[in-house]
Amino acid sequence: MASAPEVSAPTAPSSTTSLTMPGSPRRPLVSLLDYGAGNVRSVRNAIVALGYQVRDINTPEEIDSAEVIVFPGVGSFGSAMEVLETRGFTQPLRDYILADRPYFGICLGMQTLFEASEECPGVAGLGIIKGTIKGFDSSAPLSVPHIGWNGLLMQKHTKLIQAIRPQELVYFVHSYRAIPSPEAAPWALTLTTYGTNFISSVHQGRVLATQFHPEKSGSTGLRILRTFLENFESMEVDASDGLWRPIAETRVSKRVIACLDVRSNDEGDLVVTKGDQYDVREAAVAGAGEGREGDGARFRQGVLDDLPMLQVLEQASEQVFVPLTVGGGIRGYVEPSKGEGGKEGGRAWSALEVAARYFRAGADKVSIGSDAVTAAEEMIQRGEKTGTSAIEQISTRYGRQAVVVSIDPRRVYLPGPEACPAGHTPLELSEPSGPNGETWCWYQATIKGGREGRPIDAVRLAHACQELGAGEILLNCVDMDGQCRGFDLVLVRAVRAAVTIPVIASSGAGKPQHFSEVFNKTGVEAALAAGIFHRREVEIDAVKRHLKEVGIPVRLAMASPGPM
Structure with missing residues (x-):
């Protein structure tokens, strides 16, 4: 996940060579x-x-x-x-x-x-x-x-x-x-x-x-x-006179975030993955016996060797002077290399080391998904934090503001609130939405890109991740993703009320009015979209102009200031 630039920025040189022209004043080192x-x-x-x-x-x-x-x-x-x-x-x-x-x-x-x-x-x-x-x-x-x-x-x-x-x-x-x-x-x-x-x-x-x-x-x-x-x-x-007399107030702006989903395929190329393009390795698995590597042999096993993604970050940070977040593979792992005598066992890398490499490449924050669910479940089961999870390690070293937790829940419909399993939060929907007209559900957390459900709900998961040290929640909804019918306001409102850290609403945006709706009705600090921005069905500037028109504070793109 990476946030798109919101302003025009000058192109930076690719080295530390000075741009001072002959005859101009010497610039300090x-x-x-x-x-x-x-x-x-x-x-x-x-x-x-x-x-x-x-x-x-x-x-x-x-x-x-x-x-x-x-x-x-x-x-x-x-x-x-x-x-x-x-x-x-x-x-x-x-x-x-x-x-x-x-x-x-x-x-x-x-x-x-x-x-x-x-x-x-x-x-x-x-x-x-x-x-x-x-x-x-x-x-x-x-x-x-x-x-x-x-x-x-x-x-x-x-x-x-x-x-x-x-x-x-x-x-x-x-x-x-x-x-x-x-x-x-x-x-x-x-x-x-x-x-x-x-x-x-x-x-x-x-x-x-x-x-x-x-x-x-x-x-x-x-x-x-x-x-x-x-x-x-x-x-x-x-x-100035009267230094501490309040002369005015400032207002923090709502953020509109563009997300780009990319993965490396078997040829080492970065590909945009939306909808049915998520499983980009099916051909490689089928052809593993024909000289091609099988599932897991290359893809996301060596995160620190994920050169295409690191190169994207490094090059983007030379020209993009707004925040960038990267997600995917922020976890501990062991290199898939062979040890001595042909035994498995390459070097082990901690989640902290993986995050550090992304930070050094130009990321401002890292997003943790499936590992966050595992860590939250373990903390709840043990009744205490261990200090070993990726969230805890990274937030302790870099501050909680560097850690975003991505939560991907899906609806589990209920005939009524009394049918909700213990430990979960039943929520009432605004209209019948279940296969049998159900108006109640709980939101089950998932891992592995939404393919596997876990016995913890999104509300409890968000609260647990905040306790572990997350600085921000990226809240998706499997049921709304790609539907362009608006954000899941029931889910967003419930999670926003459960935590005191910022929440980014995601999944379901299809028009500028969906952004003003989620800001006005849930109080979230940011809202994210991917496909509609990729396909240019909706322009980011159009969303921001709409928000400005309806009185929601937002940062409009500024014109380039010219030569630096």
Whole structure:
């Protein structure tokens, strides 16, 4: 699964060669502090797209010698600080920033400037800014993580104002935030509203950091990066009056997501798989005795060797500066290679290592399907988490915002609610839908692409996956997929009410009105479609224009800003 670009973006060079032309001012070498978490490739590609050379910081000494540092922190506060400390980066980085040398922090690159974070009690931050990063208010009716496009309230007048046009939005994905306080006030550059206002960027001197991701914020984000790199020597600031008086509020936008379903066939080509094209390996199985490999010999056995998919991600991240999610094969596995003496037994790879490879290729999130069902069933049976599931491993290392769980339920019709098996949630449909006119059902979770049902319902599964550490639910419906009759509102509403993490509605969209319907009647944060966008039966822009017309906040595609 991959989200489609929502804005026009400049084509990035395929290497780190500078685009500076003869006779133009020399551009500084950008040092990237890559501590090994999350999707850093997109930050690197964004900087290269702007015409700058990039080098990685590998030693503490390279921090001191840097001309300008970009720190794209993704993951958990504790993991980031642990790696900085282990590699001997903590004190050199603190000294570098305190000396007012050029620094641009992103996400955790901003949060680590503070003294501590509720995410990891007892772990000290860099301590540049007074205060503690805190979680969003759990008593507020908010979905956490805060995922999506939101606005900025400028608190200071700087050259960055030139980069941020009125009503433009930037992309957020985080569970913790900096709260406005008198101690942090001198640093606050922008605020953003999610429940209440939080600090969405900080600035003093030649130090700038953002809670949002400029590398995922389309043309707006690229302009912010470019403005900093061109002007960090003279980022004039005029403090505004009454810094913490609420002057306005921002609104998080609903997301419209395009999904592309692809698989590798036996020739190693990527093929789009919809409808009866899902089983792309039938011919290979039938011809296994004719010099072709049988079922499972190549397909999805070596996820880290899935070069076509990795190459798609790597090339897409060079040109697409909006979020990308990849799903399929995010699990532990053993390579199908032969061991010594002809015995089976290649190297074992953990789900964490598989996810890391996709992140390094350019994915921002990974989607887990069948393995999530297995993990939830095991947790429910044991009565406790084991810490070994793919969801737990990846969310612990990279943060829950990096983990999407894809749930694929199907209806099991009931003559009435009293017939529902124990432990399942009976739901009433809006009209008779069963083969015998039933109006009640429960939603059975499935695995293996909907081919095998499991004894757990979608509502309980979603709640269990949230407990395991999922940051978002992608909710499909086998019965509605490809029908173009609208989303399954009964299912979506029930799951949305059962969790506090964002929910993406999927399956059944056929026209723009289906999107406004699911947003208005269920409160989900995002809605997804595949076939209608592939076949161009409905344009993404048409969906967004419709949503805007009916008063639903949405980010419209922006025109290309021209040369970077």
